Amino acid sequence: MTNLRRWIVCVCALLTAGEAQAQAGNRVYAAVGPWEIAAEPADKFCTMSRFYTTSQDGSTEGLAVRFDAAKETVWLRWSTTGSTPFFKDGEIDLFVNFFKDKSMDESWGSRTFRHGKLEDTRYFVNVFNGPAGTRRILRDLAGNKLIGLNLGPVLLTALSLDAGDATETLRRCSTEIAGLPAAVSSPK
Numbered sequence: 001m002t003n004l005r006r007w008i009v010c011v012c013a014l015l016t017a018g019e020a021q022a023q024a025g026n027r028v029y030a031a032v033g034p035w036e037i038a039a040e041p042a043d044k045f046c047t048m049s050r051f052y053t054t055s056q057d058g059s060t061e062g063l064a065v066r067f068d069a070a071k072e073t074v075w076l077r078w079s080t081t082g083s084t085p086f087f088k089d090g091e092i093d094l095f096v097n098f099f100k101d102k103s104m105d106e107s108w109g110s111r112t113f114r115h116g117k118l119e120d121t122r123y124f125v126n127v128f129n130g131p132a133g134t135r136r137i138l139r140d141l142a143g144n145k146l147i148g149l150n151l152g153p154v155l156l157t158a159l160s161l162d163a164g165d166a167t168e169t170l171r172r173c174s175t176e177i178a179g180l181p182a183a184v185s186s187p188k
Contacts, residue, residue, distance in 0.1 A: 029173045035166035039173050044070060046173035048166050052159060057082060063159050065141060067134070067170050070178035074128040074137050078113075078149060078157060079121050085151070089116040094124065094151055098144035099158070105144070113149075124149070142167035 029039040029046060037048045045068035052061045059082030066075040086092065092115060096108035113124040128137045141147070141163050148158040175182055 030169050032166040032169050033162055035163060035169075037166065037169050037173055039177055041177055044068060044177055046170055046177060048163070048170045054082060059083075061157060061159065063147070065138075065167075065170065067138065067174040068178070069171070069174040069180055072129065072131050072134045074134045076126050076128065076137065078124045078159075080157070081120050081122075084122050084156070086115055086122060091115070092124070092151065094126075094149045094156065096126075097148040097150065098140050099146040099148065100144045104148075105140070108140075138167050138171065 027039045027041070029037040031037070032048075034050045035048045036050065037046055039046050045066050047064055047066045049062060049064040052063075053059075054061065059080060061082070062077075062079040064075075064077040064079070066077070067073075091112050093110045094113050095106070095110050098105040098108075111126050113126045115122060115124045117123070128134055141161060143164065144161055146158050146160055149156045172182070
């Protein structure tokens with residue numbers, strides 16, 4: 001088994017284990033607007049997530065943001081039950097864009113997302129590490145109206161965020177679980 005294949009299997013296992021754990025008793029930390037923030041004390045991080053139903057074909061999309069304040073790591077995961085042009089698990093470069101009113105922020109550029117399929121859902125995951133990267137992605141999630149993922153010139157998805165208060169709650173949750181002072185997780 002190649003390293004990439006092992007990584008995909010591990011990510012899928014973590015995702016399903018995380019979902020199973022959530023059903024088995026992970027604490028719902030808060031519901032903020034359309035977002036649910038879950039505390040995952042055993043793993044020392046918190047996750048905010050929401051789901052979107054597409055009226056065109058009835059598919060479901062999800063956006064999940066896991067924040068580990070102690071390790072200064074954010075995992076951004078987009079999932080979809082809709083069709084995608086990806087049939088094999090692997091890596092793909094996607095452009096991450098944020099939209100605020102009529103302006104588009106393309107400053108993230110292309111990022112490598114690992115993707116895999118579990119049952120009828122394809123997952124795309126990107127990790128942001130370090131203090132600057134985690135602060136920036138959390139700030140962009142909190143301060144923008146939409147997030148878009150593009151494969152070259154083709155828009156794969158554009159999802160509504162409305163995540164300002166949810167992102168602040170996610171920071172607070174992760175900081176508390178990690179046992180860090182509140183100032184560590186504040187945006188700069």
